[in-house]
Amino acid sequence: MKALRNRKVVVVGGASGIGRAVVDAASEAGADIVISSRNTERLAAVAGSVPRVRSVALDMTDAWSVEAWAAQIDEIDHLVITASSAVHGPFAELKTDSLQTMFDAKFFGPYRTAQAVLDKFREGGSITFFSGVLSRRPGRNCSGLGAVNGAVESLTRGLALELGPGLRVNCVSPGMIRSEAYQGLEQETRETMYRETGQSLPLKRVGTVEEAAGAALYLMGNSFTTGMVLDVDGGHMIRQYAVA
Ligand SMILES: NC(=O)c1ccc[n+]([C@@H]2O[C@H](COP(=O)([O-])OP(=O)(O)OC[C@H]3O[C@@H](n4cnc5c(N)ncnc54)[C@H](OP(=O)(O)O)[C@@H]3O)[C@@H](O)[C@H]2O)c1
Known part of the structure; x- marks a missing residue:
């Protein structure tokens, strides 16, 4: 990954999940990295253990926090936003308040965060957003999450058109990845979910954070790729329907 040396x-x-794996890989490739999220203890732990990493706290859902954060960022080559939150539930029950909170974290948060540092990008820079397979292969009780992923993918294509040629804009769409995102589930429930989801995929397993991070590294490094939604999903998009 020569493209990231000194970037x-x-x-x-x-500080967690796929983002943390992006940090490890970018650090190995020789990049200078800023990590951001809300939990300052977790940020400090990563900044203290990975070379060339400093942390700046950020809550993407808070406009004041975003402004204060942007003031502490000087130049950027590549912005990667993995941060998000998710809500699930049947359409008949899931209230719009919950969906609005999710859209604030997963759509408006990345939107205002990228907008706040737009004038700090160096020529040839990139933005990488994260969506998820539910945008195009829906799951039961996940219609709202699918919708916000679709919005992120649509934003990606629109911004790629608008911000080129100086800035590339892409999106990683993961399938199920073992990460801290599921740490709230009881271990047996979580392992059953991983196993059963994995069995439904051509690759017969769920993914790792390193595999998802690899897609972000590719999108940062490839200077002829923009407006792309890159699936890293073990073949989720081509899953076989049950046959009678
Ligand atoms: N893992 C999967 O199976 C999967 C599947 C499909 C799509 N994805 C997508 O892939 C991306 C990464 O997922 P992941 O598994 O790595 O998630 P994760 O481990 O739960 O990490 C999410 C990160 O977001 C940060 N965060 C949440 N709200 C924030 C806010 N308002 N402001 C700033 N930071 C915030 C959290 O840190 P703090 O709590 O410290 O703020 C945390 O570091 C997400 O967009 C997710 O939707 C993941």
């Missing part, structure tokens, strides 16, 4: 990479969500 300035900002990873929002870099």
Whole structure:
């Protein structure tokens, strides 16, 4: 990954899950990295253990926090935003308040965060957003989450058109990845979910954070890729329907 040597990479969500794996890989590739999210203890732990990483706290849902954060960022080559939150539930029951909170974290948060640092990108820079397979392969009780993923993908294509040629804009769409996102589930429930989801995929397993992070590294490094939604999903998009 020569393309990242001495580049300035900002990873929002870099203290856990896929974001943390992006940080490890970018650090190995020689980038200077800023990690941002809300939990300052977790940020400090990563900044203290990975070379060339500093942390700046950020709550993407708070406009004041975003402004204060942007003031502490100088130049950027690549902005990667993995941070998000998710809500599930049947359409008949899921209230719009919950959906609005999710859209604030997963759509408006990345929107205002990228907008706040737009004038700090160096020529040839990139933005990488994160969506998820539910945008195009829906799951039961996940219609709202699918919708916000679709919005992120649509934003990606629109911004790629608008911000080129100086800035590329892409999106990683993960399938199910073992990450801290599921740490709230009881272990047996979580392992059953991983196993059963994995069995439904051509690759017969769920993914790792390193595999998802690899897609973000590709999108940062490839200077002829923009407006792309890159699926890293073990073949989720081509899952076989049950046959009678
Ligand atoms: N894991 C999967 O199976 C999967 C599947 C499909 C799509 N995805 C997508 O892939 C991306 C990364 O997922 P992941 O598994 O790495 O998630 P994760 O481990 O739960 O990490 C999410 C990160 O977001 C940060 N965050 C949440 N709200 C924030 C806010 N308002 N402002 C700033 N930071 C905030 C959290 O840190 P703090 O709590 O410290 O703020 C955390 O570091 C997400 O967009 C997710 O929707 C994941």
